[in-house]
Amino acid sequence: xxxxxxxxxxxxxxxxxxxxxxxxxxxxxxxxxxxxxxxxxxxxxxxxxxxxxxxxxxxxxxxxxxxxxxxxxxxxxxxxxxxxxxxxxxxxxxxxxxxxxxxxxxxxxxxxxxxxxxxxxxxxxxxxxxxxxxxxxxxxxxxxxxxxxxxxxxxxxxxxxxxxxxxxxxxxxxxxxxxxxxxxxxxxxxxxxxxxxxxxxxxxxxxxxxxxxxxxxxxxxxxxxxxxxxxxxxxxxxxxxxxxxxxxxxxxxxxxxxxxxxxxxxxxxx
Amino acid sequence: xxxxxxxxxxxxxxxxxxxxxxxxxxxxxxxxxxxxxxxxxxxxxxxxxxxxxxxxxxxxxxxxxxxxxxxxxxxxxxxxxxxxxxxxxxxxxxxxxxxxxxxxxxxxxxxxxxxxxxxxxxxxxxxxxxxxxxxxxxxxxxxxxxxxxxxxxxxxxxxxxxxxxxxxxxxxxxxxxxxxxxxxxxxxxxxxxxxxxxxxxxxxxxxxxxxxxxxxxxxxxxxxxxxxxxxxxxxxxxxxxxxxxxxxxxxxx
Numbered sequence: 001x002x003x004x005x006x007x008x009x010x011x012x013x014x015x016x017x018x019x020x021x022x023x024x025x026x027x028x029x030x031x032x033x034x035x036x037x038x039x040x041x042x043x044x045x046x047x048x049x050x051x052x053x054x055x056x057x058x059x060x061x062x063x064x065x066x067x068x069x070x071x072x073x074x075x076x077x078x079x080x081x082x083x084x085x086x087x088x089x090x091x092x093x094x095x096x097x098x099x100x101x102x103x104x105x106x107x108x109x110x111x112x113x114x115x116x117x118x119x120x121x122x123x124x125x126x127x128x129x130x131x132x133x134x135x136x137x138x139x140x141x142x143x144x145x146x147x148x149x150x151x152x153x154x155x156x157x158x159x160x161x162x163x164x165x166x167x168x169x170x171x172x173x174x175x176x177x178x179x180x181x182x183x184x185x186x187x188x189x190x191x192x193x194x195x196x197x198x199x200x201x202x203x204x205x206x207x208x209x210x211x212x213x214x215x216x217x218x219x220x221x222x223x224x225x226x227x228x229x230x231x232x233x234x235x236x237x238x239x240x241x242x243x244x245x246x247x248x249x250x251x252x253x254x255x256x257x258x259x260x261x262x263x264x265x266x267x268x269x270x
Numbered sequence: 271x272x273x274x275x276x277x278x279x280x281x282x283x284x285x286x287x288x289x290x291x292x293x294x295x296x297x298x299x300x301x302x303x304x305x306x307x308x309x310x311x312x313x314x315x316x317x318x319x320x321x322x323x324x325x326x327x328x329x330x331x332x333x334x335x336x337x338x339x340x341x342x343x344x345x346x347x348x349x350x351x352x353x354x355x356x357x358x359x360x361x362x363x364x365x366x367x368x369x370x371x372x373x374x375x376x377x378x379x380x381x382x383x384x385x386x387x388x389x390x391x392x393x394x395x396x397x398x399x400x401x402x403x404x405x406x407x408x409x410x411x412x413x414x415x416x417x418x419x420x421x422x423x424x425x426x427x428x429x430x431x432x433x434x435x436x437x438x439x440x441x442x443x444x445x446x447x448x449x450x451x452x453x454x455x456x457x458x459x460x461x462x463x464x465x466x467x468x469x470x471x472x473x474x475x476x477x478x479x480x481x482x483x484x485x486x487x488x489x490x491x492x493x494x495x496x497x498x499x500x501x502x503x504x505x506x507x508x509x510x511x512x513x514x515x516x517x518x519x520x521x522x523x
Contacts, residue, residue, distance in 0.1 A: 005321055006281065051374060135360075142320055143358035146351075147372045147424075148344050154375070 006236065033230040036152065037222070040160045040229075043153040047161060055158035063124040063159070064166030070119055071174050078115055079103055079178030083185040087192070096190045100201030103182035104175075108209040109269075110216075112175035113167075114261055117220035120167060121253035125228040128159060129249035132232020133242035141233065151233070160225045167221030168214040175213070212268045216261055223256045271296045271460055272317060272428070276326035279312055286312050288484035289326070299454050299461045301471035304481035305506065310464040311355075313481065314430050317462065318350050319343055330428075351426035355433045357417035359405040365392070366401040369420045376424070391419040395449060411442035418449060422459075429453070431463040435470055443467065447474050468510045472496065480506065 012018040046052050086102040132155065135141050144151050179201060186192035231245040231252070272294040279287040286309040294300045302310050315321040316328050319335050327336040333346050359368045369388045373379050379387075392398055395415040405413055414434060421429065431450065435443035451474040453459050465471060471478050472492040480488040480495075482502040488495060496512060498504065 138356050139354040139358040140360055143352070143354055146318055146320075146347055147376070147420075148348055149372070149375045 029230070029234070032234070033226050036156065036230050036233070037160075037226045039152045040156045040226075043150065043157040044161065046153055047157065052153070052158060055154075056161050059158045059162035060166055063120070063162055064170060067120060067123060067166075067170060068173070070123065071116060071170050072177055074115055074119060075107075075112070075174035075177040076181040078111055078174075079107060079181030079183075080185045082106060082111070082178070083182035084189065087186065087190040091190065096186075097192055097196050097200055098204075099182060099186050099190065099192060100197040100199070101204030104179055104201035104205045105209055107175045107178040107182075108205060108213045110213075110261065110265070112178060113171045113213050113217035113220060114257065116167060116171040116174050116217060117224065117257045118254065120163070120170070120221070121224045121257065122250055124163070125224040125249050125253050126246045128225065128228035129232045129235075129246045130242055132229055133235035133245040136233055136235045137238050137241060156225070156229045159229065160222065163221035163225045164218055165221075167224075168217040171213060171217035172210075208268070212264065216264050219260055219264065220257050223260060224253050227252050227256065271298075271331060272462070273329040274313070274316070274326070275329065277313075277316060277323045277328060278325040279309070279316070279321065280324050281312065285484050287316075287323070290481075290484070290486055291326075292479055292486055292489055294460065294462060296460055297454070297458050298476045299450065299463065299474055301475040301478045302462065302464045302481060303466065303468060303471050303478055303506070306466070308481040309484055310481055311432055314352075314432055314462065314464050317428075317430060318347055318352065348424070349427045350430060351421035351424070351428070352430040353414065353418050353421050353432065353434055355436060357405070357410075357413040359413060359417055359420070361405050363404075364401065365397065365403050365405065365408065365416045368405070368416060369423055371420065372424050387423060388419075391423050392416070394422075395419045396445065409442075411438045411445070414438070414446060415449070418446075422453065425457075426459070428460045428462065431461065431465075433465055434463060435465060435467045443470065446470075450474055468507065468512055472512070 009021065012021055047056060082103045083099045087096050087099045090096045090098055090102075132141075135155075141151050144154060183194055183197050186197045187194055228249045231249045235241040235245045237244075274290050274292050277287050277290045278285060290309075290313065302313055304310055312321060316323060317330070317335065319328075319338060323336050327334050329335070330346055330349065333342070335343070335346050338346055359365070360371070363371065366385075366388050369391055370384050373384045373387065389398065389401070392401065395418050397412060397415050397419065400408055400412060400416065405416070408416070418434075429450075434446045434450070438446065447470045450461055450463065454461055454474075463470070463475070472495065475492055477489065477491055478495045479486050480500075480503055488498050488500050488503045490498065495503065496507060498507075
């Protein structure tokens with residue numbers, strides 16, 4: 001049951017009580033978000049039944065394909081900046097040929113999934129939260145529940161699958177564009193030929209870098225969807241509440257992306 | 271059919287419902303009236319467990335909806351249709367898609383059959399030309415009628431109406447009244463209507479309950495309701511220019 005009763009608590013007397021309440025609230029929210037994730041995973045058995053498949057494709061288009069433009073620009077410039085910054089320093093030691101490795105490895109391992117996730121959290125995550133929030137305050141979610149249409153199956157599951165598929169794909173696409181951007185800077189401003197740039201990049205990058213990057217992107221996609229849908233469903237107080245849910249979604253997603261990114265790197269590289 | 275047994279509900283900093291008990295019989299058009307903030311919508315939400323009582327219980331025939339969970343709650347809810355105050359249509363679907371939604375999601379009907387039923391229901395509520403329109407493109411009254419078509423498409427036993435005439439012009443309001451009365455006559459459906467609109471309640475209601483500060487202060491037929499001596503009821507009647515002297519003439523649309 002997604003529709004929740006409003007919870008009213010008396011004002012806290014002391015700062016310690018207030019802190020305790022905030023901690024309790026945080027734990028409850030984490031628990032609800034996890035339950036939402038498990039319910040959505042449970043609904044995946046319906047993913048290829050009836051209209052669910054259409055809804056997944058629709059979400060893949062609106063959250064993935066429509067983000068291609070901004071991801072292309074950001075990834076290209078990220079690769080260019082990386083190549084320029086490392087190239088300037090490496091040139092001091094006559095090692096500018098190694099920019100290929102620097103750009104490729106940093107994009108695959110970290111920057112590709114990270115940049116993609118930040119863009120998706122700000123654009124797609126916020127739009128998910130705003131949509132769910134508006135639906136909650138305009139009684140559309142209770143209406144679905146009363147019609148015995150499960151909002152998790154109807155709204156969350158297609159978004160979760162779409163984001164879990166599209167985020168790694170977009171991340172990989174971003175890495176390719178970033179490497180091309182780095183190559184352009186290398187060949188035009190640092191005097192590194194395309195052949196030696198690509199050769200150097202391929203020599204140092206490992207398959208593991210690609211897999212770990214894709215795993216991170218997958219986890220980031222799941223995080224963005226769960227956070228945004230949970231915040232949307234928890235929306236109260238009309239338009240102000242929708243704004244608050246959107247803002248919280250972006251902030252929480254950014255924080256979780258950073259923390260989970262660090263944990264995955266720590267697990268696979270140390 | 272629907273029985274409230276000593277229901278109490280605390281919201282915010284006060285009791286919204288205090289020891290509320292009444293029973294709604296099968297086939298009735300039961301109105302719950304009262305000033306704003308007296309717990310009318312809260313009462314309605316208890317019937318489908320959008321809210322849970324802090325004390326007491328709500329029975330739907332032999333099922334206790336207040337404690338029902340999972341599949342059992344889903345089963346009880348399938349007996350209900352509800353018209354929300356805002357209509358609660360999904361904004362990204364057309365009117366026809368909104369009305370068809372329960373059939374598409376919950377039944378295995380073919381597209382032709384669904385299409386036929388959707389047209390039939392939209393015609394019933396007087397919206398045969400709004401099929402391809404989006405909710406944002408139609409008026410408030412039309413949204414409510416479209417929402418009504420969606421609510422009745424699965425042929426519920428009980429219809430709940432949350433302020434069905436709020437925000438509508440008098441002509442549209444009377445059209446909604448006529449639809450509610452018409453459905454009761456044609457299908458024998460049980461209707462529970464929450465409203466401020468005494469014109470509606472007195473015209474098409476079989477019984478009226480008035481809530482005031484969390485209590486049922488009057489529960490009677492429309493004829494007796496206008497003659498009530500309860501101070502809160504008199505004040506409410508006077509506020510809508512319905513006087514004790516002239517007997518209310520039942521005017522079923």
